Amino acid sequence: MSDIQTTTVCEDGYACTSQVGDFDLQIDATDETGPNPNAALVATYASCFIPAFRVGASQRGEDDLGKLQIDASADLDDDDDLAAISFDLHVEADLDDETFDEIVERAEGICHVHAALKADLQADVSVHGGAF
Template identity: 50%
Template sequence: MADIEVTSTCEEGYTTESVINGEWELVVDALSNDGPSPNEVLAADYASCYIPALRVAADQHGYDDIGAVEVEVEADLDEDDDLEAIAFHVEVEESLGDDEQEIVELGEDICHVHSALRDELHADIAIESGV
């Protein structure tokens, strides 16, 4: 049995309904009419993976509670609608002091989505802590 099982169905058009591990439902629409597009989902998924990875990285550097974390994602598409660039602007409620850049990089190493993407598409991450 696989660790992750997804059943994706498209009855017509460009909208796909997926059931993840028999429990979670996700609607993705290539045209962004009935749900987010695959690229929009990927951008959100990347940020959703990076936030807990950043928390783990901060914890490993002795920051027990970094408070609220918000990531604003900007993604650029080429003329074929392929993702060309992704940038994160990360705001962390508590200050990460002199460890900030090391925590960012460790968060990248921990984030499974970051590891899965080709190097050219890894997010360019800017962070502000203590905001």
């Protein structure tokens, strides 16, 4: 049996509903009833990177980061495929740049979405400490 199983249904048009465990996830290629697949992937990547960043910080002895927020942006190529992703990661804690760089490196090794994407599409991460 697989580790992850989902079921995705499209009754008509371009909107799909995926059953993921106990959750329904609405994705729509036309952005009418939910985010499009590229936007959902970028949001999923950010949603994976934040906890990975917290774990990476904890491994380094930084357990009190406070609020974290990623403002993600992505560029599409001429075929509407993802070409570049960037994260502006805002952290309530005000740590030095060297510490943030070390935590980002750890997070990149922990984040499952980061590992799943081809290297030239992994997010370029900028961290902004003392953000809140």
